[in-house]
Amino acid sequence: MNSEAFAANPSRALGSAALAWLETRFRGAAPRSLSALSGHPGRSRDKILYGSLSAAEGRPLQSRRAPVPEAPFYREFPFPAYPNGWFAVGYGDEVAPSEVRRIHYFGRDLVLWRSEAGRAMVFDAHCPHLGAHLGHGGCVVGESLRCPFHHWRFGADGVCLEIPYAKRIPPRARVRSWPVCERNGLVFLWHDAEGRSPEREIPAVEEYGAPGWQDARRQGWKVRSRMYDMGENPVDAQHFRFLHGGIAPSFAQEKDEHGATRNVSNLDMPTPKGAIRGSIISEHAGPGFGWVHVRGVLHTLIVMANTPIDDQNVEVRFNYLQPLTEDAKKKRVGEKMVAELVRQMEQDIVIFENKKYLTDPCLVPEDGPIAEYRRKARRDYTGQFFGED
Secondary structure, eight states, X not given: OOTTTTTHHHHHHHHHHHHOOSGGGOOOOOOOOHHHHSSXXXXXXXXXXXXXXXXXXXXXXXXXXXXXXXXXXXXXXXXXXXXXXXXXXXXXXXXXTTOEEEEEETTEEEEEEEOTTOOEEEEESBXXXXXXXXXXXXXXXXXXXXXXXXXXXXXXXXXXXXXXXXXXXXXXXXXXXXXXXXXXXXXXXXXXXXXXXXXXXXXXXXXXXXXXXOOOEEEEEXXXXXXXXXXTGGGOHHHHHHTTSSOOOOOEEEEOTTSOEEEEEEEEEOXXXXXXXXXXXXXXXXXXXXXXXXESSSOEEEEEEEEESSSSOEEEEEEEEOBOOOOHHHHHHHHHHHHHHHHHHHHHHHHHHHOOOOSSOOOOGGGOSHHHHXXXXXXXXXXXXXXXX
8 A cells, every 4th residue: 555545544434434423324233343254254244235225225124135145265366465564463462471372464374472571572483493383382481482392492583592402503593583563552563575674663643542532442354355455445435425325535635744645634524413524634654554533523533454364364453542531422422433433344344355356447537546546555565466557
């Protein structure tokens, strides 16, 4: 994803925020967990979309829906699976000091572990000695990780520090240690297909964990797609109207205080008492992390992180934050806003998992800058794009 378009991950929620401020907008769909969403795409998630369309067309809902085909087990895409940048591999509070967790991203088995001093680190999962998995019985020893098989011990940089029965340590005795950054409640890994060092840092989102703000409400999904395809969602202006039932937003681009591009939309937000002038401002730090401020009825901050699991699946993490309040009405409105954002994301997932990526789509100007997004988003990828200019 590109700097201009990564409203991508943040922007994917922006439509929801702009469309669904009202309690009258809320349709009562309760958020579902990642485990509920990762089982059978095209079954549970599409019920919301199907029901909304039936109601809009004035037809009563049927007890038996027309069947929706399952997403194919494997889909070919004409572009690389893995962009370059920082990508979340877990929440910081999911791994305690001296704990080792098994994770899988970028088609690789990895381990996320935290040293006794509290530093988070990510290694390739398998010991270079005889291939034992460090996440099955591996032990944290101070600032190092010890293999369960023969007790080879590796430092934070992946270099072997000790072989308890050997007189010397071979130069090749090292495991890959990935660059890691812990910020905004998340642990990030730096991925670059050419092995380049990090080009940027993950910025601190000042509201995250700050006094006067609620703790983040977390929501997660496993989506059967690729990030490059999913990234078109925010610039596809018309889907906000026809899929989500709202308005088609337009964005202007401006530079922030660090010279990065932010996308800004000023718009009228409908309420039962009339329209309220509001804004949606989305920013990013590469293709895997971004955040969006929605102001108007109730200030809502959405912090988003997307990470490829493998060449067919993406893990999506959304965190919703709002100012603390004792006002019961504002609390209800805030809860319904978050539920609406979740509902719309789940509608998007049904599309993501069952669509075919077209290298030469039939576009009209009113669709939004989809072709421009595709050209610019390639900057974050290493590899060949097939079938596109």
